[in-house]
Amino acid sequence: MTMLPPPANHSPRPELLAPAGNREKLAVAVHYGADAVYLGGSRYSLRAHAGNFSDAELPEALAFAHGAGVRVYVAVNIFAHQGDLTGLADYLCFLRDLKVDGLIIADPGILAVARRTVPELPIHLSTQANVTNPESAAFWEAQGVSRINPARELSLAEIAGLRQRVQAELEIFVHGAVCISYSGRCFLSLYLTGRDANQGDCAHPCRYLYRLEEEKRPGRFFPIEEDRRGSYIFNAKDLCLLNRLPELVRAGADALKIEGRMKSLFYVGTVVRLYRAALDFWGERGLDAPLPPEFAAELAKIGGRGQSENFLDTSPGTEDMLYHGIVANPDWTPAAIVRQAGPAPLVEARNPFQRGDTIEYLDQGLRNIPCRVLAIHDQQGVALERANPNSLLRLTLDHPGAYRCHGLFRQQKRPPATKK
Ligand code: SF4
Known part of the structure; x- marks a missing residue:
């Protein structure tokens, strides 16, 4: 595919955006070179088990990050029910007064309240809003969104297509866990465990081990594939686009986002460090320079649940899943x-x-x-x-x-x- 040059407002140096589930993870992400972090407050944020920041902790977190020259975006990305709107305007004013650098929003109702109440704050559209095409991106841009984090299910060509249609910044997930459904459109966790993924409380049942049980033979499990231990029928490998960053930059990505507000401090530190080093390498040598082998060696040390480039070239296949339940265990x-x-x-x-x-x-x-x-x-x-x-x-x-x-x-x- 021939890629058109990005619009004039496109930054050639993408922002490295890291998760900050709590104060420790924030400090480690900043230490290892994040340009910006995203975090949740105690209200209106998905990732209920991420730790998150109380209203009392947010000022210190903002001061710490801003003191290091790091931008802070606050997630206000629940799908709100009517009762959730009570107190929302006050909370948004509180965030504005703290001088947060942007709000991450998925719900059109919350977006409308934010536009009315804190029009000076940039609004970043959460991946939960599932932008999958240029017209959808243009629609959200017309609503006042200044940055779009599209659905993770887009190819590189589709990302470039968004770039041609909107002036809004594009923020692309480059590393971390993926869903087997569009983000936010999954009730597996709520159905099986009572924990609602759309309130940030997913228990990740798509990673569970599944067996087939016949109604009249309780307790007798039938294997439904070749692994004797059972079947991981939904179990996707993690996303890793480390080797594709130059192409994403050329396609028009303004920000490269690492998933994982619920991941460990070590995960945040090592992944941020790896991507920081890669971006710095390409910043110095140019985007055509091949990444030296130590990057792959470092990635192997970090480990994870296997690596996939997900939808970047084509729809994921069996090689992008962990049907055998094998988890790449780092040494x-x-x-x-x-x-x-x-x-x-x-x-x-x-x-x-x-x-x-x-x-x-x-x-x-x-x-x-x-x-x-x-x-x-x-x-x-x-x-x-x-x-x-x-x-x-x-x-x-x-x-x-x-x-x-x-x-x-x-x-x-x-x-x-x-x-x-
Ligand atoms: S169960 Fe899996 S696919 Fe569904 S929301 Fe949770 S992580 Fe995503």
Whole structure:
């Protein structure tokens, strides 16, 4: 396909947009190079289990991010029932007064209230609104939307088609979990668990193991495919468009979004770091430069549930699903997060490790620094042989690095002991 040049307002340097499910994840996303973060307040936000930010926490979060030059978009993306509208205008004014950089909205009713109440705030259309064609994008733009996060089910050519039709910024998901339905159009979780995906409370039953049971033979399960353990009939691999970022930029993407407000702090940090390094690499070398092999090696260390480019070229096939329930388990496990910078950093351990072990520091950029743990001390100065999870510890390491606050350490998993 021949791609037309993007409109004049298109930025050649896309924004890297990261999830910030709570204060810790916000700090790690900022540390590893996000240009912007998206987060939820205590009200009107999907991802009910993401932690989210109370009204009291939001000012500090905004001050922290803005102090680092990072933009903050707040999700107000529930599909509102009538009762949800009570207090909405006050909440939007509260967000405006905090100087948030944009509102993420899916519901036309909330959009209408936002346009009336806080017209100065940019409105970003959530992927939940399922924009799948240029006319739909133009419709939302006419409603005052300044950025569109289209449905994840679009091809590269369709993204380019949106670009030709609207001036609004385009924000594209590049990494993270995907639904087997259009986002927001799934009642599987509500039906099976009572947890409503459209209120941000999805229990992800599309990842469950399914078996077939005949009505008159309760408890007798029939396998419905070749895996003896059962069938993961809906289980999609995760999205990963790392290698396709230049094409997305050329197609007109203004912002590249990482999914995962409910994902772990380590996931957020390592994925942001990887995409930051890739964007910086292409920013320096040009979009035609091939990505060096260390990027693939780093992606493998992050692990995940397998990787798919989803709909970017064509509709996903069987290779984009985890029908066997295989989860790509990384060989690496989180070890610690730096709480106080310095050559002998104060860290909070996340998993056990021992004196003498080698752990790896994830420096900004894609530089991994292996360090041998020479000594572990608790806060009273007592020497320890082992770091236990959640304890605050001073580490002496054989590598005299500049370990920065919010930096992460990880450790290679030990091979399982062989039976004698
Ligand atoms: S059950 Fe799966 S497909 Fe449905 S909303 Fe949840 S994650 Fe998406």
